[in-house]
Amino acid sequence: MDTLQASPTPTVEQSSAYSIPAEAHLLEQVIVHTPGAEMELVSPENREDLLFDDILFVGHARQEHLLMCSVFEKIVGRPDTVLQIKDLLLETFEADDAAQHAFVEKLCRSLPEQNLGTVEDELKRFSPADLQQFALTGQSDLAIRAQPVPNLMFTRDLAAVVHDHIILSHAATVARTRESIIINVILHHHPRFAPHSDKIIELPPGVTFEGGDLLVASPDTVLIGHSERTSLGAIMAIAHELFERTSIEHVLAVDLPKRRATMHLDTVFTFASPEEIIVFPPLLETHGFGYAMHFTAADETGRFVTDMRRNLRDVLGELLDRDLTFIPCGGTERLHQEREQWTDGANVFAAAPGAILGYERNSRTFERLRDRGYRIVSAESFLSYFESGEFHPGKEKVAIQLGGTELSRGRGGPRCMTLPIARHDSPAGA
Secondary structure, eight states: OOOOOOOOOOOOOOOSOOOOOSSSEEEEEEEEEOOOOTTTGGTTTTTTTTTTTSSSOHHHHHHHHHHHHHHHHHHHOTTSSSEEEEHHHHHHHOHHHHHHHHHHHHHHHHHHTGGGGHHHHHHSSSSSHHHHHHHOOOOOOOSOOOOOOOGHHHHHHEEEEEBBBEOOOOOOSSHHHHHHHHHHHHHHHHTTGGGGGGGGEEOTTTTOBOGGEEEEEETEEEEEEEEESSSSHHHHHHHHHHHHHOOOOOEEEEEEOOSSSSGGGGTEEEEEEEEEEEEGGGGGTTTSOOOOOEEEETTTTEEEEEHHHHHHHHHHHHHSSSSOEEEEESSSSSSHHHHHHHHHTTOEEEETTEEEEETOHHHHHHHHHHHOOEEEHHHHHHHHHHHTOOOOTTSSSSEEOOOOOOOGGGEEEEEEEEEEEOOOOOTTTT
16 A cells, blocks of 8 residues: 655634635535434335435445544544534524524425424424434424435535535425525524624525535636536526625536436536546537536626537636646546446545545546556555644645445445535645
C-alpha cells in the first residue's frame, strides 16, 4: 500500500453557518446521516416505492459510513466536522416547541394522501425523541403508519450551499418529501442555523430540485443538472436568486438524460481538485448529452441573457479561465466507463483539494487517478497511518478507497452522502 506523509493541520474558526466558495476547497463542516432503523424497514415489497434497487445489510452499511466520517474528521482536524442530521433534528425539537408544531403541520399539509391529519394533534404532543423516531421511521404507538426515509443517507439532495446561502430542495418524488421537511425545520429552528434564516433560499411551488444536481465550479460559476430530478423552472429560479443575492455571475444548466443512471449531475461529473474533474466521458463528447444553457444576469430587473453551448468542455474552459484535466470514469473503454458510472465511479467527494473518497470497486477510475499522480490508499490504511499524527491537506494528492460493499448498493457515492455547509475560502485552507 502506498505511504503518506503526516503534517500539522491548520485550524480555522468558522465565521458563519454557510460558506461554500467552490467545490474541492478544504472541508470545514458536513451534514451526513449514518443509516439506522429506517433502513431496516426497506423490504422486497416496498423497496421500489422507496427508490431502492436492493436491500442493504444495515450493520455493514453503518460501519462503512462511520469509516467515511472518520476519514473526514482526520482530514479536517476539528471535532465538529461531521454533523449527524438525526442529532440535529432531535436538538431542534428539544430547543423549540414551535419546531415540533411546524414539522407536524408541514408533514400533514405536504402529504395529504397519507392521512396524517387525523393524528396531527397527537403528533404535536409527542416527546422530541418520539417525534424524531417517527420522522425517520414513520413508526409510533399511533394506529397510523408512514413510510420510513431510508434515502436520508443521501443528504446531498436535501439542499445546496452556494457561498453564504443555502438552497432548500424540492423533492421530485413523494418518497423523499419528508426529507425536505426535515432539513427545512432544522435550518429554520435549530439554534446553530436559526440566526441565519435570511440566508435560506426557498424555491417556488411546482418546481423540483435536488442538491446532487448543483456544483459550485468557481466563486462566480455554478453548474446545475437539468435531470429527471431537477426541472428547468427550478434552475431558472435558482439562477435568479443567486444573481440577486450572491456574487455568482454564471449559471450553466447541463442537460442530462432523464433516467435513473444519470439522476443527478454529480453521477457523471465531480471535482477532485479545482483543476481536476472526474467525468463520465459521454458528457463531454461533441455529440454527447451534455449541452449547456448559459445564464447570465441582464440587468437589475431579474432578466436573463441565455445562450446555448453544444459542448460543456469548451464553455467550462472559457468561464473558469484555468486549465482543466478531465479524468475518465472507468478508463478508456466505453463498457468499463458505463459499468463504473453505474457504481458511482464519477461520484467522488473531495474533502480537500486532491484528497478524495470513492468506492474501491471502481478500480479503473482509481488507476486513472494514479496516472495523474494520486496515491491510492484504503480508508483503513489512511486512518491507521495518521492515528497518532495529522494529515496536511494540499501536501500531496491522495485517493482514498472506501470499501462501500453495502453502501454502493444504495445507488449513491460519497458525494451523494454528504452535504457540505462550510469550506475554507482558499483551496487548502492556508
